[in-house]
Amino acid sequence: MSENKNVSYSPTDGLCYDPNDELYWQQESLNKELERAFEICHGCRMCFKYCDSFPDLFRFIDENHDGDVRKLTAQETDQVMSSCFQCKLCEVQCPYTPRDSHEYQLDFPKLVHRYQAQKFRKNGSQPSLRDKLLSEPDQAGALARASLGTANLMNRNKAHRWFMEKMVGIHRDKLLPDFAAKSFSSIAKSKGWTKDSSQKVEVVLFQTCFVENNEPNIGEDAIFILEQNQVSYACVD
Numbered sequence: 001m002s003e004n005k006n007v008s009y010s011p012t013d014g015l016c017y018d019p020n021d022e023l024y025w026q027q028e029s030l031n032k033e034l035e036r037a038f039e040i041c042h043g044c045r046m047c048f049k050y051c052d053s054f055p056d057l058f059r060f061i062d063e064n065h066d067g068d069v070r071k072l073t074a075q076e077t078d079q080v081m082s083s084c085f086q087c088k089l090c091e092v093q094c095p096y097t098p099r100d101s102h103e104y105q106l107d108f109p110k111l112v113h114r115y116q117a118q119k120f121r122k123n124g125s126q127p128s129l130r131d132k133l134l135s136e137p138d139q140a141g142a143l144a145r146a147s148l149g150t151a152n153l154m155n156r157n158k159a160h161r162w163f164m165e166k167m168v169g170i171h172r173d174k175l176l177p178d179f180a181a182k183s184f185s186s187i188a189k190s191k192g193w194t195k196d197s198s199q200k201v202e203v204v205l206f207q208t209c210f211v212e213n214n215e216p217n218i219g220e221d222a223i224f225i226l227e228q229n230q231v232s233y234a235c236v237d
């Protein structure tokens with residue numbers, strides 16, 4: 001590709017989201033897809049508000065490389081990839097996904113997965129303790145509920161937060177949400193909001209980790225609104 005030719009938005013021959021496919025693990029193929037995805041996102045910019053990945057990406061391209069996505073350094077790419085915490089909001093909002101059968105076949109969170117998988121395999125390293133903890137919010141929620149409120153108190157304790165920062169890498173000043181005494185799924189079960197699969201409903205409510213473990217009242221409010229509007233629903237077990 002000549003230096004001044006635009007990066008095409010069309011899938012490269014490195015497109016792959018399947019870890020069982022050999023192509024998934026080829027670094028050159030991944031690099032082609034990263035460059036293409038970054039070019040598309042830089043032109044679109046819709047996801048600037050969800051996390052640090054996109055603002056960092058746009059800033060690096062605009063301020064460090066005069067708009068040329070091909071000049072991103074490995075360190076900049078790593079920072080963009082490492083800031084993703086897999087919330088999937090960009091995938092839900094993106095109009096260019098495989099889910100929408102769009103020709104660009106862009107799935108940004110899956111691309112991050114691929115990058116991280118290659119990185120871990122290459123370095124022979126394991127995810128950090130922080131990554132492990134943050135990737136299992138339901139397990140963390142169950143442990144916090146078992147502590148009968150102690151976890152919430154500890155999260156506000158300065159000495160404990162200092163220790164957590166040193167051990168786990170979560171900044172001592174980061175405001176952490178309280179864990180609820182009951183998970184949303186247990187509330188839903190006790191109130192009969194979960195239905196068996198033979199019952200047809202108009203809406204199935206898939207709660208987020210935050211609703212499940214921290215703010216189940218948001219889910220309860222959603223059910224209230226559905227009931228008020230006589231919409232049939234089911235919660236997942």
Ligand code: SF4
Nearest residue numbers: 041044045046047094
């Ligand atoms: S992920 Fe999709 S919607 Fe988000 S910035 Fe990139 S192209 Fe735009």
Ligand code: SF4
Nearest residue numbers: 051084085087088090
């Ligand atoms: S999935 Fe990752 S890149 Fe996409 S909005 Fe969430 S944190 Fe950001």
